[in-house]
Amino acid sequence: MTTTPLQNDRFLRALARQPVDRTPVWMMRQAGRYLPEYRASRADAGSFMDLCRNHDLACEVTLQPLERYPLDAAILFSDILTIPDAMGLGLYFETGEGPKFRKTVRTSEEVAALSVPDAERDLDYVMRAVSTIRRELNGRMPLIGFSGSPWTLATYMVEGGSSKDFRHLKTMLYDTPDTMHQLLDTLAHAVTDYLNAQIRAGAQAVQIFDTWGGALSTPAYLEFSLRYMEQIVSGLIREHDGRHVPVILFTKNGGQWLEHIACAGADALGIDWSTELSDARARVGHKVALQGNLDPNVLFARPRLSAPKWLGCWRATVTALATCLTWVTVSASLPTPITSPPLWRRCTNSARSITAIFQRTQTHSTQEPIDERFTRRPVVYRSL
Numbered sequence: 001m002t003t004t005p006l007q008n009d010r011f012l013r014a015l016a017r018q019p020v021d022r023t024p025v026w027m028m029r030q031a032g033r034y035l036p037e038y039r040a041s042r043a044d045a046g047s048f049m050d051l052c053r054n055h056d057l058a059c060e061v062t063l064q065p066l067e068r069y070p071l072d073a074a075i076l077f078s079d080i081l082t083i084p085d086a087m088g089l090g091l092y093f094e095t096g097e098g099p100k101f102r103k104t105v106r107t108s109e110e111v112a113a114l115s116v117p118d119a120e121r122d123l124d125y126v127m128r129a130v131s132t133i134r135r136e137l138n139g140r141m142p143l144i145g146f147s148g149s150p151w152t153l154a155t156y157m158v159e160g161g162s163s164k165d166f167r168h169l170k171t172m173l174y175d176t177p178d179t180m181h182q183l184l185d186t187l188a189h190a191v192t193d194y195l196n197a198q199i200r201a202g203a204q205a206v207q208i209f210d211t212w213g214g215a216l217s218t219p220a221y222l223e224f225s226l227r228y229m230e231q232i233v234s235g236l237i238r239e240h241d242g243r244h245v246p247v248i249l250f251t252k253n254g255g256q257w258l259e260h261i262a263c264a265g266a267d268a269l270g271i272d273w274s275t276e277l278s279d280a281r282a283r284v285g286h287k288v289a290l291q292g293n294l295d296p297n298v299l300f301a302r303p304r305l306s307a308p309k310w311l312g313c314w315r316a317t318v319t320a321l322a323t324c325l326t327w328v329t330v331s332a333s334l335p336t337p338i339t340s341p342p343l344w345r346r347c348t349n350s351a352r353s354i355t356a357i358f359q360r361t362q363t364h365s366t367q368e369p370i371d372e373r374f375t376r377r378p379v380v381y382r383s384l
């Protein structure tokens with residue numbers, strides 16, 4: 001891959017804890033069902049997985065939010081469950097019910113029968129999407145690649161889909177910990193190979209989503225989740241195309257373990273809204289960059305209600321020497337599917353809130369140069 005100079009490197013600078021002119025922004029699920037153009041592409045593809053498997057359409061939907069919002073990074077359009085799918089478990093999505101697998105993995109025989117997919121061959125559609133997106137971005141901003149953590153992938157593989165109490169998984173953990181370790185070790189190898197293939201294909205930063213690590217006790221988190229993320233981080237390519245490739249670890253509801261997570265070798269930690277940025281900074285020192293902390297539901301509030309919360313984040317960010325990256329998880333808050341007028345209105349309100357947040361932030365951070373992208377009202381809001 002030839003290196004095109006980056007026109008916007010705020011995100012990578014923040015991850016390297018270098019000064020930035022303003023806090024970079026990207027959103028989890030920045031491409032998704034809240035966008036009418038996403039729903040049109042998904043309809044063209046046929047299903048969510050068909051959309052992921054078509055590299056041109058996956059590229060198209062990755063770029064869609066960048067046309068609407070002043071974002072500082074693109075995130076690969078794919079899913080964390082592509083690895084278990086490539087292991088032969090048969091991923092499918094049932095409307096309104098989330099992901100499901102045709103086969104589950106619950107016994108030591110089933111765990112032993114799993115093999116690590118060849119990322120370049122079995123997940124070639126992901127790598128093709130990464131290189132297509134990089135080509136189309138043409139240096140506009142960096143591209144984030146991602147994977148689920150071994151623990152989080154295991155929750156879906158053992159339970160066969162989403163779960164409230166992780167009964168089968170936790171039974172395996174307490175009853176046959178060796179089988180659990182064998183499964184997690186296989187997954188850690190698979191995730192390492194998968195992320196390295198994404199980096200070789202052009203991902204400029206990678207994030208590991210440990211969505212369900214927070215469901216564990218402290219000793220179990222350290223033994224069954226963090227340990228395997230650490231193993232992955234130590235096996236990742238950290239230098240590619242003449243640039244450092246930063247790694248971000250995010251354990252949802254993992255605020256109590258930040259000191260431990262900060263020692264896992266990653267460049268940055270994602271935190272959710274239950275942890276204050278200033279507390280997080282005080283606890284991890286300057287070992288890592290921080291991103292996140294905004295409750296996605298703030299986007300449903302009227303702009304003047306949203307602004308103070310955002311400003312709180314902003315002040316903490318500035319105090320933290322502009323080394324924090326704002327990552328807004330909108331996924332959980334997006335209504336599905338968006339068809340009825342009230343839902344449309346909520347969506348429009350979210351969009352307005354985003355604009356207002358940006359404008360207020362700009363107004364109140366007087367040292368910052370005014371960025372005209374934040375003061376202009378994007379055309380898209382008028383058409384919504």
Ligand SMILES: Cc1c2[nH]c(c1CCC(=O)O)Cc1[nH]c(c(CCC(=O)O)c1C)Cc1[nH]c(c(CCC(=O)O)c1C)Cc1[nH]c(c(C)c1CCC(=O)O)C2
Nearest residue numbers: 028029030031032048075076077078079080098099209211
């Ligand atoms: C747990 C998890 C999954 N997927 C993911 C996680 C970890 C993050 C988190 O904590 O939420 C990560 C993910 N999923 C998706 C992305 C794409 C990149 C982006 O953020 O824009 C990313 C980074 C697309 C997607 N992944 C999914 C969609 C919705 C598909 C559709 O209906 O069009 C998208 C855009 C499907 C998915 N995939 C998954 C679930 C639970 C669901 C169903 C959720 C729902 O129905 O809203 C598994």
